[in-house]
Amino acid sequence: MDTMRDRFAPVVSQLLDEDPRVAVVLAEIGRDRFVETERKHPDRVINVGIREQLLIGTGAGLALTGMRPVIHTFASFLVERPFEQVKLDFGHQDVGGVLVSAAASFDWPSGGFTHMAPGDVALLDTLDGWTVHVPGHPDEAETLLRHAVGAGDDRVYVRLSEQSNRDALAVDGERFLTVREGRGGVVVAVGPMLDAVLAATEGLDVTVLYATTVRPFDSVALRRAAGVADAADVVLVEPYLAGTSTAVANDALADLPHRVLGLGVGRRELRRYGQIEEHVAAHGLDPASLRERISGFLGAPVRG
DSSP: OOOHHHHHHHHHHHHHHHOTTEEEEESSTTGGGGHHHHHHOTTTEEEOOSOHHHHHHHHHHHHHTTOEEEEEEEHIIIIITTHHHIIIIIIITTOOEEEEEESTTTSOGGGOGGGOOTTHHHHHTTSSSEEEEOOSSHHHHHHHHHHHHTSTTOEEEEEOOSOOOSSOOOOOSSOOEEEEOOSSOEEEEEGGGHHHHHHHTTTBOOEEEEESEEESOOHHHHHHHHHHSSSEEEEEEEEEETTTTHHHHHHHTTTSOEEEEEEEEOSSOOOSOOOHHHHHHHTTOSHHHHHHHHHHHHOOOBOO
């Protein structure tokens, strides 16, 4: 199966052909995937070199002229390094664009901590007006990329990952999907965490919601699922910094007695970089660890 990032260049290249407003801005990374597209649209495929602040500033400048910029590099270089430009050039100037990241939290372990960005969604969450998509499958990534580019002049972040669920679901860029229903609590699986969550909750009497658009947060779906359960207790399983969405989940259930547990990537830096699977296990995001943590928190009974 191809990866989410494998879909990125073909989808955006097609959008460049279809819509004269669309432009792609790169900082060297990923340029080789746009060689032919750059020949066709030399004025709308822009490579600024290894200059991440300029990457964001160029995208915002294009947006000020009425273009729809798609800006791409690794998450650590797209959100963390040029965060001031994201805040001011897009937010303060109130213009829109699509940030598309690669490498997620730890998808290129050999690249070291400079290429890891588990705090990217939490950092963007300090800003107003950003939509955040976290696809869990290449097909979903394609759907959400098209949705993001076509979203008027909104500010959108699309977080691509090497990790993927086995099957794609029919995501719409807005709502959580109900994958499994139960009465012993609610587990929200974000993006590529769905397969692990389904394995971890097999046989447990819990509701599993699937989230690929996490901002805006689908409070309606969470409240509905919590209302069906015997207790409004929620576990969030996110492929980035643990606890990123606990505040919005608490806000969604503010008038109900509830508890929220946020699971995700821990704050401790793992200096022996290893492989992706080793990072998943070290952060307790493998099915066995998730089952222990979820069942321990919810006390969910096994289905009869």
